[in-house]
Amino acid sequence: MSESILITRNVPIRYTVDVCVTGAGPGGIAAAVVAARQGAKVLLLDAHTMPGGMSTAGRVPVLMPCSDGVNFLPDGFGREVIERFTAVSNAYGFDNSGIFLNAEQLKRIYEDLLTGAGVELLYYSRLAAVNVENGTIRQTVYASQSGLFAVAAKVFIDGTGDGTVAAWAGAPFEMTPLDEIMPATLCSLWAGFDWQAYRAGGAFSHNDDKMPELLAAAFKDGSLSTEDHHHTGIFRNSNLAAGGNITHAFGVDGTDERSLTRGLVEGRRLLREYENFYRKNIPGFSDAEIVDSGSLLGVRESRRITGDYTLNNEDFKSRRDFADEIGRYNFPADIHPPRPTRAQVEEHKKLFRSTACGHGESYGIPYRIMLPCNVSNLLTCGRCVSTDRYVHASLRVIPGCWITGQAAGMAAAMAADSERTPREINVQQLRANLRKIGAFFH
Ligand SMILES: Cc1cc2nc3c(=O)[nH]c(=O)nc-3n(C[C@H](O)[C@H](O)[C@H](O)COP(=O)(O)OP(=O)(O)OC[C@H]3O[C@@H](n4cnc5c(N)ncnc54)[C@H](O)[C@@H]3O)c2cc1C
Structure with a gap:
């Protein structure tokens, strides 16, 4: 003890x-x-x-x-x-x-x-x-x-x-035990994108056929370091901004500040990678940037x-x-x-x-x-x-x-x-x- x-x-x-x-x-x-x-x-x-x-x-x-x-x-x-x-x-x-x-x-x-x-x-x-x-x-x-x-x-x-x-x-x-618990997500606020171009280019979430292919290529070339096939997506939430519900931190214990801190650090590390991924691959996002991330880690469970x-x-x-x-x-x-x-x-x-x-x-x-x-x-x-x-x-x-x-x-x-x-x-x-x-x- x-x-x-x-x-x-x-x-x-x-x-x-x-x-x-x-x-x-x-x-x-x-x-x-x-x-x-x-x-x-x-x-x-x-x-x-x-x-x-x-x-x-x-x-x-x-x-x-x-x-x-x-x-x-x-x-x-x-x-x-x-x-x-x-x-x-x-x-x-x-x-x-x-x-x-x-x-x-x-x-x-x-x-x-x-x-x-x-x-x-x-x-x-x-x-x-x-x-x-x-x-x-x-x-x-x-x-x-x-x-x-x-x-x-x-x-x-x-x-x-x-x-x-x-x-x-x-x-x-x-x-739920931590190896089975739902992952957490650090949600994000994006600016500087062209929404019309994005919409014209298609939709990009795990439910759409374009995203798995793009993700697979990024996993292969190492630009996305975690092979996470569940990509929920980015949603417009004003004329100027979009909200990202992307990336997962796995095995986070929402009742323990040590685990939450690791989840936040991991979330911000992953968001940096996804910012580059979106700029490179997603129509309308070539000049986009993440201007903020959640001040609370998104704990689902x-x-x-x-x-x-x-x-x-x-x-x-x-x-x-x-x-x-x-x-x-x-x-x-x-x-x-x-x-x-x-x-x-x-x-x-x-x-x-x-x-x-x-x-x-x-x-x-x-x-x-x-x-x-x-x-x-x-x-x-x-x-x-x-x-x-x-x-x-x-x-x-x-x-x-x-x-x-x-x-x-x-x-x-x-x-x-x-x-x-x-x-x-x-x-x-x-x-x-x-x-x-x-x-x-x-
Ligand atoms: C990543 C993610 C994506 C989601 N996506 C969606 C979505 O697209 N649409 C949707 O409808 N829902 C979504 N949800 C679900 C939804 O947002 C949450 O489940 C919901 O907000 C939970 O509401 P709540 O009132 O139980 O508590 P919370 O929203 O978790 O709020 C709890 C509050 O309690 C405070 N608090 C916690 N502990 C203490 C303490 N010890 N002392 C004092 N204050 C404390 C916190 O600061 C916080 O303000 C999502 C959740 C997550 C995590």
Whole structure:
């Protein structure tokens, strides 16, 4: 065992609120806004410097589809974000199925929504400890610019993506072994390209026939040093800029800063190679350059916090309805291959195609997947809710995180208001309240 030290110190309880949300990604933001609009006193804290998590700091370039062809699935909070986004928009939609994200616009919209709802917002505040007594969280502690401080709340919400609050509070979790875990991607911002020339030249992602050939040549001549056949692509996200969701860092542990640091360094090394590759090979990119990369590494998979129910592949395949359903979603299982081989890319494509939902189809999302075992006053939302690997690979995308975030916020406000735990609230009342704000479910 490594050496350790014992530190005992007084930590001021600087805030006492109804609902404390840690993590301002799409899930945490939806939760905070919805809870505050119900009249709860809400504090939202984030280790980083902006709202949006992966969708802004991580520079994820595209919003995945929101519709099943009939219904708008992340209705309520998700509709509001998209309406605001398209109103200011140089947001370029494609095939009616997704929207290219401009991170700066998204940050402004999220901050407007948060401040408009009366959420107290704190950046530069990283979770440092969770104080639990008999399965109830008393306070969460943050390391901030001004030192350590604690937050007492009736209900806590884990929006960290990695389930850090829940895991540190003693909730069980699952995590795929690192040799099988989805790779991370350092997303990138590109400028100086000619979009018309690019479009005229064809499309260039792993789904198109031109890219495999170009990649194979670059692997052979060594200009791309990692033989990674899974090339997701570059997407236009304004008149002037494009977002890259390219390169993979394999075996990254999103719960360990040493592994994350290696992933970031590897991501930037690979992006340099791909900048040259695009300039040399891709129409419209001869003068392009990468002007920024994500300030957070794009971690697709880490902890899945075990809740009162684990939503699984069978539920997905049967498009199951639930009595405690709080939303529905339909994105296919997008499990990025854990190794960069051609065979794994083919397997990925097969799984993606085979899990695509038909017109008007979706699977139900039960409330219980947000109630972590062993902890009474905590809800999870976003990427870390209780699912198996397949459902995780669907529900982890931004619209899915809005859906669980919205429900977590409503449930937390109801629990705080009635002095109950989230497990004790009336779930049919929760569903009725969610319907009032526009949520879609059966
Ligand atoms: C490379 C990549 C590409 C993707 N592509 C798409 C796509 O094209 N379309 C799509 O819809 N989705 C995409 N996704 C999925 C989606 O972006 C994420 O899964 C989603 O943002 C997760 O939302 P979240 O709310 O759970 O948390 P996150 O977005 O991960 O945000 C978590 C927030 O919590 C904060 N935080 C974390 N730990 C702590 C702590 N200890 N203390 C305080 N704060 C903390 C972080 O700073 C962050 O702001 C992609 C994801 C990745 C990684």
